[in-house]
Amino acid sequence: MTIQNPKPKIEATIAILGAGAWGTALANLAAANGHQVGLWSRESSESLADVIAGADIILSAVSMKGVRPVVELIKPLALSSDTIIVTATKGLDPSTTCTPAQIWQAAFPSHPVVVLAGPNLSKEIEQGLPAATVVASTDAEAAKVVQARLNSTRFRVYTNSDPLGVELGGTLKNVIAISAGTCDGLQLGTNAKAALVTRGLAEIIRIGTHWGAKTDTFYGLSGLGDLLATCNSPLSRNYQVGYQLAQGKQLPEVLAALQGTAEGVNTTQVLIQLANQQGISVPISYQVYRLLQGEVTPQAAVDALMLRDVKPEIGSWRY
Numbered sequence: 530m531t532i533q534n535p536k537p538k539i540e541a542t543i544a545i546l547g548a549g550a551w552g553t554a555l556a557n558l559a560a561a562n563g564h565q566v567g568l569w570s571r572e573s574s575e576s577l578a579d580v581i582a583g584a585d586i587i588l589s590a591v592s593m594k595g596v597r598p599v600v601e602l603i604k605p606l607a608l609s610s611d612t613i614i615v616t617a618t619k620g621l622d623p624s625t626t627c628t629p630a631q632i633w634q635a636a637f638p639s640h641p642v643v644v645l646a647g648p649n650l651s652k653e654i655e656q657g658l659p660a661a662t663v664v665a666s667t668d669a670e671a672a673k674v675v676q677a678r679l680n681s682t683r684f685r686v687y688t689n690s691d692p693l694g695v696e697l698g699g700t701l702k703n704v705i706a707i708s709a710g711t712c713d714g715l716q717l718g719t720n721a722k723a724a725l726v727t728r729g730l731a732e733i734i735r736i737g738t739h740w741g742a743k744t745d746t747f748y749g750l751s752g753l754g755d756l757l758a759t760c761n762s763p764l765s766r767n768y769q770v771g772y773q774l775a776q777g778k779q780l781p782e783v784l785a786a787l788q789g790t791a792e793g794v795n796t797t798q799v800l801i802q803l804a805n806q807q808g809i810s811v812p813i814s815y816q817v818y819r820l821l822q823g824e825v826t827p828q829a830a831v832d833a834l835m836l837r838d839v840k841p842e843i844g845s846w847r848y
């Protein structure tokens with residue numbers, strides 16, 4: 530499928546992999562900026578080799594479970610040496626616990642890899658509503674190129690030099706969004722939700738900095754920004770999972786009816802495995818894990834959080 534805008538602003542060829550909700554929204558944003566856009570999915574009639582041929586940018590928006598298969602499909606294909614790889618997936622690989630950017634970088638060590646993440650509910654973006662995002666890379670020039678290609682009057686793009694922090698902000702907030710949906714589903718009120726989101730951010734910072742990301746990054750669009758968006762919007766699939774569990778539905782039933790992917794379900798499993806191995810305290814994520822496992826009711830999860838030992842707040846994301 531080729532999407533072209535009749536009045537090009539900046540000419541580039543962008544191959545978008547994954548024609549789900551996010552890949553399609555990004556393809557439309559890129560096309561509106563005048564780029565030649567190829568959109569590929571595993572259901573496409575066009576071959577992957579044809580879609581990525583001559584691409585300046587390859588942007589992957591497949592869900593986490595598609596990242597490795599797609600990387601393996603691209604490896605034997607010829608990429609131009611200066612092709613920039615952009616990853617917009619928010620998840621962790623269950624078998625290796627790697628982030629999507631780590632998987633892409635390991636497969637294509639000589640190519641710049643840029644992470645794209647922010648408060649970007651695709652349905653709002655498809656409606657033409659304004660939004661902002663972050664493109665992050667250790668290759669500052671590559672991040673600037675992606676910024677110039679995607680920035681527009683309705684999609685404001687910031688650069689950032691902490692790709693791990695940007696990627697983890699977008700990934701870990703999905704776990705907290707499940708808890709926020711549960712909080713709203715139980716009608717626990719605004720105070721409870723504010724406490725949950727604030728302590729959720731402390732938890733994200735504790736994990737993210739332990740894994741090597743910068744604290745400041747989590748206060749930006751890809752951390753706090755995305756946390757606010759997904760914890761407060763019924764458009765978020767992760768929020769919907771928590772909300773519907775709180776209404777007494779079972780997880781398989783919720784996931785079967787969900788439109789698209791709720792990455793937080795798998796991310797929670799990987800996160801708890803790592804947190805246990807590394808001795809990181811993640812009380813909210815742990816209750817989300819128990820809820821998803823069916824080991825605890827939504828109300829019992831709330832009770833467990835409220836019954837924890839009291840502690841000082843200042844600097845408490847460190848322990």
Ligand SMILES: NC(=O)C1=CN([C@@H]2O[C@H](COP(=O)(O)OP(=O)(O)OC[C@H]3O[C@@H](n4cnc5c(N)ncnc54)[C@H](O)[C@@H]3O)[C@@H](O)[C@H]2O)C=CC1
Pocket residue numbers: 547548549550551552570571572590591592593594595596598599617618619620649650651652788789790792
């Ligand atoms: N929808 C949204 O608002 C946003 C989504 N994201 C992230 O983008 C990613 C994709 O999300 P959505 O587009 O919403 O999901 P979706 O479920 O609508 O689409 C997923 C896409 O991945 C592809 N895919 C899955 N397994 C595959 C495999 N084995 N091989 C090849 N392709 C495979 C599917 O064919 C589909 O094109 C997720 O990681 C999500 O967290 C990020 C920002 C916004």
Ligand SMILES: O=C(CO)COP(=O)(O)O
Pocket residue numbers: 619647648649650651703706755758759764765766767768790791792
């Ligand atoms: O990441 C998102 C918005 O930034 C999309 O959230 P959901 O995957 O929960 O729908």
